[in-house]
Amino acid sequence: SRNIRLAVIPGDGIGTEVVAEGLKVLEAVGTKIEQTHYDLGAARYHRTGETLPDAVLAELRGYDAILLGAIGDPSVPPGILERDLLLRLRFEFDHYVNLRPVKLFPGVETPLADTPAENIDMIVVREGTEGLYAGTGGTMRRGTPHEIATQESLNTAYGVERVVRYAFEKAKARPRKKLTLVHKTNVLTYAGDLWQRTVNRVAEEYPDVTTDYCHIDAASMFFVTQPERFDVVVTDNLFGDIITDLGAAIAGGIGLAASGNINPERITPSMFEPVHGSAPDIAGQGKADPTATILSVAMLLEHLGLHAEAAKVERAVADDIVERLAGWAGRSTHEIGDDITARVSG
Amino acid sequence: SRNIRLAVIPGDGIGTEVVAEGLKVLEAVGTKIEQTHYDLGAARYHRTGETLPDAVLAELRGYDAILLGAIGDPSVPPGILERDLLLRLRFEFDHYVNLRPVKLFPGVETPLADTPAENIDMIVVREGTEGLYAGTGGTMRRGTPHEIATQESLNTAYGVERVVRYAFEKAKARPRKKLTLVHKTNVLTYAGDLWQRTVNRVAEEYPDVTTDYCHIDAASMFFVTQPERFDVVVTDNLFGDIITDLGAAIAGGIGLAASGNINPERITPSMFEPVHGSAPDIAGQGKADPTATILSVAMLLEHLGLHAEAAKVERAVADDIVERLAGWAGRSTHEIGDDITARVSG
Ligand SMILES: CC(C)[C@H](C(=O)O)[C@@H](O)C(=O)O
Ligand SMILES: CC(C)[C@H](C(=O)O)[C@@H](O)C(=O)O
Numbered sequence: 001s002r003n004i005r006l007a008v009i010p011g012d013g014i015g016t017e018v019v020a021e022g023l024k025v026l027e028a029v030g031t032k033i034e035q036t037h038y039d040l041g042a043a044r045y046h047r048t049g050e051t052l053p054d055a056v057l058a059e060l061r062g063y064d065a066i067l068l069g070a071i072g073d074p075s076v077p078p079g080i081l082e083r084d085l086l087l088r089l090r091f092e093f094d095h096y097v098n099l100r101p102v103k104l105f106p107g108v109e110t111p112l113a114d115t116p117a118e119n120i121d122m123i124v125v126r127e128g129t130e131g132l133y134a135g136t137g138g139t140m141r142r143g144t145p146h147e148i149a150t151q152e153s154l155n156t157a158y159g160v161e162r163v164v165r166y167a168f169e170k171a172k173a174r175p176r177k178k179l180t181l182v183h184k185t186n187v188l189t190y191a192g193d194l195w196q197r198t199v200n201r202v203a204e205e206y207p208d209v210t211t212d213y214c215h216i217d218a219a220s221m222f223f224v225t226q227p228e229r230f231d232v233v234v235t236d237n238l239f240g241d242i243i244t245d246l247g248a249a250i251a252g253g254i255g256l257a258a259s260g261n262i263n264p265e266r267i268t269p270s271m272f273e274p275v276h277g278s279a280p281d282i283a284g285q286g287k288a289d290p291t292a293t294i295l296s297v298a299m300l301l302e303h304l305g306l307h308a309e310a311a312k313v314e315r316a317v318a319d320d321i322v323e324r325l326a327g328w329a330g331r332s333t334h335e336i337g338d339d340i341t342a343r344v345s346g
Numbered sequence: 347s348r349n350i351r352l353a354v355i356p357g358d359g360i361g362t363e364v365v366a367e368g369l370k371v372l373e374a375v376g377t378k379i380e381q382t383h384y385d386l387g388a389a390r391y392h393r394t395g396e397t398l399p400d401a402v403l404a405e406l407r408g409y410d411a412i413l414l415g416a417i418g419d420p421s422v423p424p425g426i427l428e429r430d431l432l433l434r435l436r437f438e439f440d441h442y443v444n445l446r447p448v449k450l451f452p453g454v455e456t457p458l459a460d461t462p463a464e465n466i467d468m469i470v471v472r473e474g475t476e477g478l479y480a481g482t483g484g485t486m487r488r489g490t491p492h493e494i495a496t497q498e499s500l501n502t503a504y505g506v507e508r509v510v511r512y513a514f515e516k517a518k519a520r521p522r523k524k525l526t527l528v529h530k531t532n533v534l535t536y537a538g539d540l541w542q543r544t545v546n547r548v549a550e551e552y553p554d555v556t557t558d559y560c561h562i563d564a565a566s567m568f569f570v571t572q573p574e575r576f577d578v579v580v581t582d583n584l585f586g587d588i589i590t591d592l593g594a595a596i597a598g599g600i601g602l603a604a605s606g607n608i609n610p611e612r613i614t615p616s617m618f619e620p621v622h623g624s625a626p627d628i629a630g631q632g633k634a635d636p637t638a639t640i641l642s643v644a645m646l647l648e649h650l651g652l653h654a655e656a657a658k659v660e661r662a663v664a665d666d667i668v669e670r671l672a673g674w675a676g677r678s679t680h681e682i683g684d685d686i687t688a689r690v691s692g
Contacts, residue, residue, distance in 0.1 A: 072532070078542075079535040087533070111570050113459040132499070137536045147503035149540040153478070157493035184584070186418070187433070189425040190483045194495040196424075217591035224457050224570060224595040238530070242588060245563035249570040 003032040004304060007063040007269065011041040012081075013278030014288035014333075015069025021290035021337025022067060022297045025316070028345040029301065029309045036063075040085055042073035051084035057092060065300050066271040069293065070278035083135060090128050093268035095261035096159065097166050098126035098240060099299070100275060102230075102247030102257075105318055107325040110250055112224065119228040120251050123174075125167040126240025128261055130159040131191075133237040155191045155236070160198045166264055167234035168202055171209045178231035179203075180212040182219045182239055195236070219243060223250055248275050255289030258296040260303060270303050272296040286332035291317055294340055316343035349378040350650060353409040353615065358387040358427075359624030360634035360679075361415025367636035367683025368413060368643045371662070374691040375647070375655045382409075386431055388419035397430035403438060411646050412617040415639065416624035429481060436474050439614035441607035442505065443512050444472035444586060445645070446621060448576075448593030448603075451664055453671040456596055458570065465574040466597050469520075471513040472586025474607055476505040477537075479583040501537045501582070506544045512610055513580035514548055517555045524577035525549075526558040528565045528585055541582065565589060569596055594621050601635030604642040606649060616649050618642040632678035637663055640686055662689035 008023065010016040026033060038056060045051055060066060071086045090098070104110055104120035112120075130153075137151035171179040181199045185192030196213065203211045214222065214229075216239045222229050223246050235243065248257035257275035274292030282288060295317055301310035320340050331339070354369065356362040372379060384402060391397055406412060417432045436444070450456055450466035458466075476499075483497035517525040527545045531538030542559065549557045560568065560575075562585045568575050569592050581589065594603035603621035620638030628634060641663055647656035666686050677685070 078532045078538065082532040083535065111459055112457050133533055135533075135535070137499070137534075139536045139539065141503075143543070145503050145507075147540060149501045149536040151499040151501075151534045151537050153483070153497040153499075155495045155497075157487075157491050161491075184587075186424045186428040187479055187481075187584075187587075188483075188497045189429065189481070190485045190495040191497050192424065193485070194493060197489070217587050220566065220588050220592040221595040221600065224592065225599070238533075241530075241533075241563050242566050246566040246570065246592070249567040253571070254567065 003034050005062070005064045006033050006035050007060050007066045008035050008037045009040050009066060009068045010037065011069040011071045011278060012043070012073045013070055013280045013283035015041070015071070015278050017283070017286065017288050017333045018274060018290040018293040019067060019069040021333060021340075022293035024337050024341045025294050025313060025344055026297050028341045029312055031301070031306060031309055041071055042076050042081060045076055045081060051081060052088050057088075060089070061093070061268060063269045064304060065269050067297065067300060068271055068273040070274065070276060072278045073280055087133060087135070089271060090261050093261070093271065094263050095128045095268075095271060096163050097260075097262040097264055098128035098237075099260040099262055100124045100126060100240070100244040100247065100257065102244065102251050104251045105256070105321045107322045108252035108256065110252055112227070112250055115227065122227070122230040122233060122247070123170055124233045124235065124240060124244050124247060125163060125170060126235060126244060127159065127163045127237050129237075130155055131237035153188070153191055153236075153238075155194050157194065157198065160194055161202065164195075164198050164202050164234055167232055168206045168209055171232040172206055174231060176231040177208055178210045178212065180214050180219075180230055180233050182214050182216055182233055182235040182243060184216050184239075185213070186215065191236070199234070216243070220246060223247060244275060254292065256291050256295065258292050258299055260296065260299040262303060270300075272300040272303075286334060288333050290333050290337045291320075291340070294337070312344055316340050319343055349380050351408070351410045352379050352381050353406050353412045354381050354383045355386050355412060355414045356383065357415040357417045357624060358389070358419045359416055359626045359629035361387070361417070361624050363629070363632070363634050363679045364620060364636040364639040365413060365415040367679060367686075368639035370683050370687045371640050371659060371690055372643050374687045375658055377647070377652060377655055387417055388422050388427060391422055391427060397427060398434050403434075406435070407439070407614060409615045410650060411615050413643065413646060414617055414619040416620065416622060418624045420626055433479060433481070435617060436607050439607070439617065440609050441474045441614075441617060442509055443606075443608040443610055444474035444583075445606040445608055446470045446472060446586070446590040446593065446603065448590065448597050450597045451602070451667045453668045454598035454602065456598055458573070458596055461573065468573070468576040468579060468593070469516055470579045470581065470586060470590050470593060471509060471516060472581060472590060473505065473509045473583050475583075476501055477583035499534070499537055499582075499584075501540050503540065503544065506541055507548065510541075510544050510548050510580055513578055514552045514555055517578040518552055520577060522577040523554055524556045524558065526560055526565075526576055526579050528560050528562055528579055528581040528589060530562050530585070531559070532561065537582070545580070562589070566592060569593060590621060600638065602637050602641065604638050604645055606642065606645040608649060616646075618646040618649075632680060634679050636679050636683045637666075637686070640683070658690055662686045665689055
């Protein structure tokens with residue numbers, strides 16, 4: 001089989017540490033990869049003022065996939081790296097599906113009392129290119145008592161329908177075949193109406209999928225009190241951001257939450273990254289759990305059609321987690337990476 | 347002391363049931379009240395097409411306070427009663443503080459494992475008149491493949507500063523004196539910048555209050571994993587909506603979550619309501635827990651300066667909850683109301 005051409009953006013903080021372990025596992029799985037590393041992030045921004053030069057963007061377009069660690073540092077004003085680097089990649093590469101599984105691995109502790117692992121097993125399909133993330137809005141009379149600041153949520157039939165279709169396909173392929181739209185249709189009436197009508201219309205093509213609706217406020221409650229309500233969740237960019245962090249929390253923490261920024265038509269490279277951030281407070285100390293990145297590598301393999309390899313990595317993680325239970329706590333970033341790598345190779 | 351002039355809007359579904367118990371307790375506390383009931387909600391909408399007639403709005407303005415049950419019914423399209431009745435009241439009466447305590451009463455079960463009651467004790471100060479709730483936005487080419495739907499978040503220095511000041515006052519009066527701004531400044535850069543600058547500026551006047559910032563996604567996670575991080579939270583209308591339902595979930599459920607829509611200057615009547623909705627699925631069955639409404643009555647008394655009476659109601663609820671623990675489960679709406687009333691009178 002041909003080599004995978006992979007662009008690697010380790011990024012900031014613990015990003016570099018967890019990506020190193022992800023790559024270790026990727027190599028051990030026996031795929032041929034050509035890696036190119038890109039030093040995008042806070043350091044480059046401070047050195048050159050660049051976030052994502054156009055030439056780099058053009059180059060990135062040529063890869064099969066991107067593996068990203070984490071972006072962001074308190075030394076950079078909020079929004080700069082997020083908007084001009086991370087979100088720009090999602091927008092330019094039209095990653096309209098932000099796929100985030102919320103699954104409690106057997107053996108992992110959840111903060112929820114009396115919740116068996118099988119009750120937390122859903123996939124959140126977060127829209128990745130629209131909504132309030134469009135970045136439109138503005139400020140008038142900044143710094144005066146008469147300041148106004150606006151943000152606009154932009155939603156299109158084109159953008160909503162394609163992600164809703166993707167979610168229906170996911171739901172159809174799962175045993176429970178249930179799709180829940182999460183929105184706030186009673187307040188965001190224009191956008192909510194578009195989302196709800198789209199779900200209703202596409203649902204007609206999927207008679208075997210049960211559809212359901214839940215307001216974002218109620219959904220946040222149900223994630224904690226009845227996570228078993230959810231199978232596949234489809235939602236907009238901002239609600240998806242919130243609910244997948246909440247999902248990570250109930251499924252054992254941000255150290256295990258993987259994600260894929262996906263262009264399903266493969267017109268552009270999809271980008272895989274842990275849901276967690278750069279965690280500057282623990283950076284460089286070997287304390288970060290690389291598991292979320294390793295699971296993101298599994299998603300990357302799956303996306304590239306390497307199903308057996310993806311399953312191997314997932315199984316290695318599941319087995320490693322069972323060992324953790326048996327008293328393997330306190331391992332460093334490297335040690336966890338090495339242990340999972342050994343399982344993949346073995 | 348003069349009579350309290352109270353407008354009562356029982357509303358839809360379980361609203362009427364829980365309000366009846368709230369009023370029972372209010373009468374038992376020994377305050378003189380003149381009540382007037384208003385039949386606003388789904389039934390009136392179906393009968394007359396009216397949600398909130400201007401004449402009723404004008405009349406409501408003359409009361410000392412409003413007690414509201416719940417608004418909403420599946421027979422009415424989403425948004426109509428919410429926007430034209432509930433939100434209209436909040437906007438017309440300039441309820442810019444939506445005050446929502448998140449407190450785990452000793453003896454109440456939380457879905458969080460290993461979380462002592464004292465770890466969940468915060469107040470969320472949710473802005474009530476701005477943000478995405480402004481309702482601005484629109485739809486173009488509705489129902490076609492070229493549809494676009496927008497929603498706008500409107501934020502003003504005037505609107506943000508007054509609620510931030512209120513939150514600082516609350517924080518100053520509490521033992522921990524900690525205020526956390528919850529927002530998404532790295533994506534909602536215009537609105538986030540206004541909120542963050544306002545908090546920074548007002549903070550200078552409150553040197554004894556510690557201020558902190560948390561993104562909404564991280565905050566949702568911390569509500570579940572480290573609720574003890576929070577003392578007073580200040581946030582915008584939509585984030586506040588989400589996080590207070592999550593707060594209700596961790597503090598023992600929506601059956602206990604009280605709220606006040608407050609105009610601190612008392613230019614208009616403030617409105618008190620349980621955080622829960624009309625729950626049509628259990629309406630009319632005596633299954634609803636009236637405790638959230640009874641705690642909202644306590645907030646109403648507090649707002650009107652009746653501190654001893656408010657404390658009495660809160661104590662009665664706390665004692666009732668301890669009894670629940672000892673095996674009083676399975677009481678009906680009426681029975682819970684009667685039991686708390688007996689404690690207040692006794
Ligand atoms: C860093 C930030 C812009 C980003 C987002 O809001 O999408 C992050 O929270 C995420 O979920 O990937
Ligand atoms: C019914 C709805 C409009 C309302 C809101 O979103 O504010 C409710 O969820 C609440 O929290 O009071």
